[in-house]
Amino acid sequence: MTQLALDKPTLRPDRSLLKPSALETTWVVGYALLLFAVPLAVLVETLSLLPQAWPLALPLLLPAGYGLFLQGILGHEGFHFNLSENRLYSCMLAVLLSSMLTGFCVTGYFVDHWQHHRHNGSPKDPDWRLLRRYRLAVTRLLVSRLHATAWYLLQTVRLALPGAKVEGTLPLPDKQIRLLARVNLACQLLWPALWLALATKWPVLLPAMAGCLLLALLISALNAYQEHAFEACVDRPVARSRTAWLSTLLHLGSNYHLEHHLYPRVPCWRLPRLHRQLLASGWYEGRQALLEPRFFGALRYCKARFPYAGAWQAMPPPGRPGQ
Template structure:
């Protein structure tokens, strides 16, 4: 067994890495929406004018799918309170944007995700319990995310009920979580209604969005294993950072997932800067196993020989890295 020494870095992020910025939030949201809408609109317009141009569909759909996937990333960031100084506003924006992913309810995800940070990689980690059961690449890609999405939806429905109680320690009062759950379910109706209205004018829009959703589902499923699947010989790794520039563009910086676990209050688009500071400090020396420098090289972590979170065995707690 290989046990990595994962003591928390002594590096303290500068205040500008931690402070929310309305301008940055607007730019980041705009970037994610543009990455989704521009290739999708170009595809629909092109196929309406020239149906024989269908070979353009795959690359344009893939780009749009990454833009749609980023709405889920923004949902994650909003519930880490990185989109606004006001926690509730950050979460409401997260709900609105992430609901573009049909069926994905970020409120139910948030309840599990907070425990994921607290118990990362151990049997108390909800993600460990859910994702470790899938070993083959096909089941990881096609089943794991459907399972997780259905679970988050059920959790959100439960949380939306009057007097619903939330298990575990969370940074929001129950009444706000109930409000967010209800807003989440409303937005799950809002976005499909908007697509149907737009499809009355552009009929090709619906199959194009369906294709984007399918690809975004696959991207999201693969992403979980790229972040947390390690060789079976590695004991309790925290997470992996993927450092390819293409990963940063397509993942909005969330590809630096180890940095996120170490400093979850740093917005994902600032994680590349934090990573460079950690490298300069020497913290990564001897920890290269936690880095993946190649965009396509990261695809291999979907294979069975990389179990979710490596090997787990009873060990002294690493300490809480904060939420």
């Protein structure tokens, strides 16, 4: 069995890598919104004028689906406080954007994700408890993300209740988490209301949005295993970075997931620069199992021979995600 050393790099990121930038946040939010909205608008307008052109227009759903997926990535970044120096504002922006993914409540996700970073790949990791149970590609793609999304929604509903307490140590007071949960649930109603209002003029928008949501769901489900599924011979892996330029373009730099676990306060769009610094320092020598240089090569991690976070031996029975 190959055991990978878990020693953290001695590299200390420059402050310019850590400090949130309003200009950069505006740029990445704009990029993600345009990647979603432009192909979706072209698709809807094309099919509204020429319904028979759907075989040519349908591929536009793919970049639009990636753009919608990026709203979830921005939700993740916001709750790492990477969108603004004001923590509450960063989280509020994360809630607003990620709620475009109907059903995905980033506040409930945040509670589990913080523990995921603290207990990465161990039985205390909520993602480990949830995602390890799915061993077939079909259940990983079609069931795992639905399961997680439903759990985050229930978490958010619970957190929105008066006097709700948060289990574990989190970097925000309970009062702010309750506020974020309530805003999150409100946004989950407002975005669908906007789509319905727009659909009165462009009826094809609703099936197009359903297609985007399905693609974003599949991308997100695959993403989790691309980041944390390893062959059973690799013991105690941290995470995987996918270094293909297309991955960086479509994932906004969040494909450098190992770097994210090592330096979670570095915004995802700066992770490629951090990766180059780690390569230059020699830290990756002997750790090539943590890198995937091919875009399509990363698809294989959804297969059964790649267990989530390493070997499946001696695992306790599955529990609920937050158990």
